[in-house]
Amino acid sequence: GESVGLHLPTLSVQEGDNSIINCAYSNSASDYFIWYKQESGKGPQFIIDIRSNMDKRQGQRVTVLLNKTVKHLSLQIAATQPGDSAVYFCAENIPPGNTGKLIFGQGTTLQVKP
Amino acid sequence: DAGITQSPRYKITETGRQVTLMCHQTWSHSYMFWYRQDLGHGLRLIYYSAAADITDKGEVSDGYVVSRSKTENFPLTLESATRSQTSVYFCASVAPSGREMGDTQYFGPGTRLTVL
Numbered sequence: 001g002e003s004v005g006l007h008l009p010t011l012s013v014q015e016g017d018n019s020i021i022n023c024a025y026s027n028s029a030s031d032y033f034i035w036y037k038q039e040s041g042k043g044p045q046f047i048i049d050i051r052s053n054m055d056k057r058q059g060q061r062v063t064v065l066l067n068k069t070v071k072h073l074s075l076q077i078a079a080t081q082p083g084d085s086a087v088y089f090c091a092e093n094i095p096p097g098n099t100g101k102l103i104f105g106q107g108t109t110l111q112v113k114p
Numbered sequence: 115d116a117g118i119t120q121s122p123r124y125k126i127t128e129t130g131r132q133v134t135l136m137c138h139q140t141w142s143h144s145y146m147f148w149y150r151q152d153l154g155h156g157l158r159l160i161y162y163s164a165a166a167d168i169t170d171k172g173e174v175s176d177g178y179v180v181s182r183s184k185t186e187n188f189p190l191t192l193e194s195a196t197r198s199q200t201s202v203y204f205c206a207s208v209a210p211s212g213r214e215m216g217d218t219q220y221f222g223p224g225t226r227l228t229v230l
Binding site for chain 2: 042
């Protein structure tokens with residue numbers, strides 16, 4: 001299934017299925033993007049990042065895709081597990097420089113059904 | 115490895131009172147940040163600091179003051195708390211790594227502040 005930021009803030013998937021979380025970013029000059037996972041009562045935790053000179057980057061069970069033409073970012077989670085249940089945020093770095101100042105999206109809640 | 119810690123974790127105060135939220139990191143990271151997170155929203159930047167004695171405003175800095183006399187500490191003060199400042203506050207730090215990829219921000223556990 002898919003979720004698009006503000007319009008579908010909750011994504012519910014069956015354990016073992018693949019999840020796709022989408023994010024539309026705001027600034028065409030943004031050069032660095034990060035996905036964070038936030039579990040209830042905790043701070044955001046880094047998942048994966050990607051530079052604007054890349055279209056795709058893979059990690060362990062996660063893949064980030066970047067489409068600069070339509071300013072769209074997606075996070076794919078393979079074989080979703082109950083421990084993946086959390087709120088997922090995309091964030092963008094707007095140049096100049098990589099000061100760490102990020103603009104965060106609204107977040108998408110991922111619910112994994114056992 | 116203690117990482118980044120925040121105190122207190124929970125705070126209830128009254129309108130008009132001054133409140134200081136503490137943030138401490140053990141990595142000697144140059145950059146530190148304060149964000150607030152409101153229900154149903156992402157994080158919004160309040161203040162950031164590039165190094166000791168260097169601070170700058172973020173998106174929602176009104177009503178907040180920061181200081182950074184030591185690299186490892188970055189306290190956030192609400193000079194006269196208002197109900198609209200009820201929120202969860204997160205501190206973060208990042209060390210420019212020189213990697214081609216960007217620099218990862220590490221977040222603290224957050225402080226839940228309620229202003230009555």
